[in-house]
Amino acid sequence: MSNVQLFNPSQVPAFAKNRKELSPMSKALAGGSLGGGGKRISIKGGVFRLVNGGKEIASIEDRHLDVVVVNAAPKIARVFYLKSYDAESVSGPDCYSNDGETPEANAVNKQAEKCSECPKNIAGSGQGNSRACRYQQRLAVVLANDIGGDVMQLTLPATSIFGKEEGDKRPLQAYARWLAAQNIDPSEVVTRMKFDTKSESPKLFFVTMRWLTDDEFPIATEKGKTDEAVKAVTFTVAKTDNVAPPAPVAIAGTKPKKVAPPVAEEDEEPVVRKEEKKPSAVPKAKAALSDMVDDWDDE
Numbered sequence: 001m002s003n004v005q006l007f008n009p010s011q012v013p014a015f016a017k018n019r020k021e022l023s024p025m026s027k028a029l030a031g032g033s034l035g036g037g038g039k040r041i042s043i044k045g046g047v048f049r050l051v052n053g054g055k056e057i058a059s060i061e062d063r064h065l066d067v068v069v070v071n072a073a074p075k076i077a078r079v080f081y082l083k084s085y086d087a088e089s090v091s092g093p094d095c096y097s098n099d100g101e102t103p104e105a106n107a108v109n110k111q112a113e114k115c116s117e118c119p120k121n122i123a124g125s126g127q128g129n130s131r132a133c134r135y136q137q138r139l140a141v142v143l144a145n146d147i148g149g150d151v152m153q154l155t156l157p158a159t160s161i162f163g164k165e166e167g168d169k170r171p172l173q174a175y176a177r178w179l180a181a182q183n184i185d186p187s188e189v190v191t192r193m194k195f196d197t198k199s200e201s202p203k204l205f206f207v208t209m210r211w212l213t214d215d216e217f218p219i220a221t222e223k224g225k226t227d228e229a230v231k232a233v234t235f236t237v238a239k240t241d242n243v244a245p246p247a248p249v250a251i252a253g254t255k256p257k258k259v260a261p262p263v264a265e266e267d268e269e270p271v272v273r274k275e276e277k278k279p280s281a282v283p284k285a286k287a288a289l290s291d292m293v294d295d296w297d298d299e
Contacts, residue, residue: 054241070224
């Protein structure tokens with residue numbers, strides 16, 4: 001029996017029956033087509049990793065993780081890096097936009113006045129036919145087996161946001177639209193995140209596991225209103241990890257502009273400034289999910 005069969009949208013709990021409309025978060029995750037320094041989960045290397053203050057404290061052997069989405073950034077962001085990744089030295093992006101339309105004022109090496117006019121937003125400006133400026137979606141989630149626990153940031157790359165569904169395997173926007181078509185808000189259910197084992201880069205699919213109980217739902221709702229949840233959907237990874245910003249880079253015929261110390265930002269993982277790529281080591285430490293939660297509770 002599949003996960004979709006296990007979840008029955010028609011068995012609506014009381015809290016969902018009393019809801020008048022879907023939340024702004026639901027509409028944001030569906031791509032707007034419906035009208036509208038803390039802890040984080042990393043998917044680096046195709047592994048779920050728990051990170052606290054920029055330090056990885058545990059990794060999860062399972063290829064899936066059950067969470068409740070309690071908040072989401074209203075728009076898809078963009079980030080651009082001048083140089084490639086390095087496993088040893090990290091920095092925030094050179095240019096970034098929280099709304100996907102205009103670079104932030106404190107971007108150190110702004111590439112254009114508008115994202116729509118930016119040469120880094122053209123197919124082929126990155127590796128292969130990709131764009132050098134990357135999309136990302138920020139979520140605030142709690143673990144399904146610890147709904148009253150820590151709110152964590154989850155930053156998703158474009159491959160986990162866009163694309164078509166494959167049976168019950170759906171990227172984020174397709175998943176949110178599937179829920180919305182059945183009048184279900186993402187904050188009302190337990191969502192399973194599963195790695196696409198056919199993808200060379202980290203890519204997630206999303207599957208509904210069950211409704212929250214009437215006792216769990218108000219807890220999840222309050223978690224979505226906390227400062228931690230707001231920061232999770234506002235800060236990018238570099239700011240969450242307190243990573244330093246890059247240095248200003250002079251453009252031919254111009255002088256580097258002087259700016260106030262910018263907010264360090266990041267895409268999916270901290271970025272490194274170097275000319276050539278180096279292989280990154282995968283931590284050997286593995287831990288059970290319950291042990292990870294205990295570790296965080298002790299901090």
